[in-house]
Amino acid sequence: MVALIRFIQITYAALRYRLDLFIPREQLPRSIRILLSFTLLLPEPKQSRGERLRLFLETLGPVFIKFGQLLSTRPDLIAADLVEELDQLQDNVPPFASDVCQRLIEAALKAPVDELFDDFDSQPLASASIAQVHTATLKGNGKKVIIKVVRPNIEKTIVKDIALMLLMARLVARYSVDGRRLRPVEVVEEYQHTILDELNLQREAANASQLRRHFANSELLYVPEVYWDFTRRNVMVMERIYGIPVTNMDELRAQNTNMKVLAERGVEIFFTQVFTHNFFHADMHPGNIFVSRQNPDSPQYIAVDFAIVGSLSHSDQYYMARNLLAIFRRDYRLVAELHVQSGWIPEDTPIHEFETAIRTVCEPIFEKPLKDISFGHIVLTLFQTARRFDMQVQPQLVLLQKTLLNVEGLGRQLYPELDLWQTAHPFLEQWIQDRFHPKTLWQQLKRYGPEVMEQIPQMPHNLFDTLDQVKQLGELAPELQQAAQKLQTKDSRPKYYRLALGLIAASAAVLTAGPMSAEMTLGSIPAPSWGFGLVALWALLGR
Structure with missing residues (x-):
């Protein structure tokens, strides 16, 4: 009912x-x-x-x-x-009763509020759909904190409403010609995972702790401290911050904030999170960003609300950086090739047609001065063009694109003359160089070397297991059967163990090197490929 x-x-x-x-x-x-x-x-x-x-x-x-x-x-x-x-x-909803909030805190932390906090404010500082926030002071050390509490019984409401959303999504998918393209059922299911994750404040606290560690002692961004002793699944206690809302232009100007530096640092934070840390705050709308009141000539951002974060695979990181550099060099052929190499569009995509489509949408954009070009909209336009060539939706890239649009929009609001490319270009160039620096390669070898070496003793055995299966194909390929029998004879096995190992390692080196291109150099070969190559040389030359 x-x-x-x-x-x-x-x-x-x-x-x-x-x-x-x-x-x-x-x-x-x-x-x-x-x-x-x-x-x-x-x-x-x-x-x-x-x-x-x-x-x-x-x-x-x-x-x-x-x-x-x-x-x-x-x-x-x-x-x-x-x-x-x-x-x-606007995610502002009426708060739930303060006595209910207090009971939830006490049940989670197993102690009365008065024993845990001083100056607990029963009136919420903010109230949203999932949780509300109260202020207090920690007992003993006097640290000012905020207490975030998940709404009671919200999970039941979410489950019921999502069930109805799924019903509507199925109707849209069935009766709308756009249903297949929009994939409404998948969108609702994705939302279900997202919102249920937000109910676990320990997950948000972990995100905040990692971001804080990444930007420890940084002039760019301050992330408040999580007090883990007072954090549970439905209650989180975090350092209270005091800053200027990033959209409060009057107050920012009143303290003579260097707006150019502030805007450029926002861009730098974004690219640092995406490419250096590979862990980015993916909900960077103005309500979650503040500016420190200290040192306005060298302003520092303060971030809150870490429920939504993103990261890319190493492959997506690399191809995204290469794509951005190629776009601004107007190397549309390379952009098209990178989309195929990355697996974002099918291998049989006509490269020339895709290159032409990219050129058609990008050339008018580049008629403007670089400072007037929207970086985020170029990425959006590129992905929209790629969808015409059967590019599958990449959730992590969509999240990245939306975050970039937010950062760029905020930066231009703070400083209309912001040239995003002037900040981004040297960063991406340096990141590509650092990725293949010998020190980085050595670190990658140290990180993944044990796993590779652990698998090496098993490689010959796996090969001979495969050859046993090849024997069964003798009727289709008798020569393969003969080769398998020869390799498995007792006398030849020691000789061919190293040969087999060398061939496997050489193949692995080629595969991990990625797609070959005219511009590939020794420095652009990934670290795992170097490792497999060394094993192949040892096995083949040492025979």
Whole structure:
């Protein structure tokens, strides 16, 4: 009964904001068009479709608001006007009772609030859909802290609402011609994982601790300390920060903040997190960013809310850096080749056609001065072009792209003359060089060497197991059967052990080296390839 009432509420809100107009009537089956024929009597909407979607989500409450915020990070799936409107969704909901909050804290920490904290403020500092925040002082050391508490029974609400979202997603997938492209069921399932992860504050605390370690003693970014003794799954205690909201331009100017440095440091933080640390704050909207009041001539950022973070595979890191450099050199052929080499688009993609498509969308952009070019929009345009060539959605790259758009937008708001490329280009060039520096290669060998050496003794045995299977193919390839029998004779086995090991290691060296290209140099060969190559030389030359 509760689910039915909720479904009626959702249906009423959808009709109130005329979401039925989002799908053209001609795309719907005849039976659905007949069912919705009464909507022709409803008044035409006065608001834009983006505003109607935002109001619909806000009407249905916290879980739907969070879903809208997730959709705003997916410009690969929804139109730009919808993304822009969903970016305005405010995650502010009425707080739950302070006595309930206090009971939750005491149950989690196994002690009365008065024994743990001084100056506990029963009025929340902030209240959002998943949790609310109170301020206090730690007993004994006088440190000012914030206490984040997950809303009671929120998980039950999430589970029920997501079940209804999945129902609506299946309807869209079935009856909309765009259903296959938008993959609504997968989007809702992704949201389910994301929001349920946010319920575990220990996960957010771990993210904060890692970011804090990465930027320890840094002038760029300050991350508040987590107090693990007072942190549980539904309660997190963290150092309270005092800074200027990054969008409070009047206060920033009043303290003579160096806006140029502030904007450039935002870009530097982004690229440092993505390429140096490979662990980036993926929810860097203005509400989560502050500026320290200390040293305004060399301003430092302060970040909060670490529920959403991102990272890339080593391969994606490398290909993303190469792509960005190639784009700004207008080497469209290399951009196309890198997309194939990275596996982002199919191997049989016509390179010339893809190169032409990239040139067509990028050349008009580069007619502007570099300082006026949106770095984030170039990446977005590139991925949109690649989707025409069957590029599969890469969630980690979409998250990266959205974060880049946020950082760039914020930087230009702080300092309109920001030239993102001037900061990014030398960083990426240096990162590529450092990636293949002998010191880095040695570190990679030390890190992965034990695993490689552990597998080496098993390689001949694995080879002979494979040859046993090859023997079974004798009718199709008699010569392979003869070779397998020869290798397995008692007299030849010692001789061929090293030969087999050398061939396997040589093959592994080629495979780990990645795709060959005209510009490949010794310095560009990955560390694991060097390791396998040395093993191959030892095995083959030592015979």
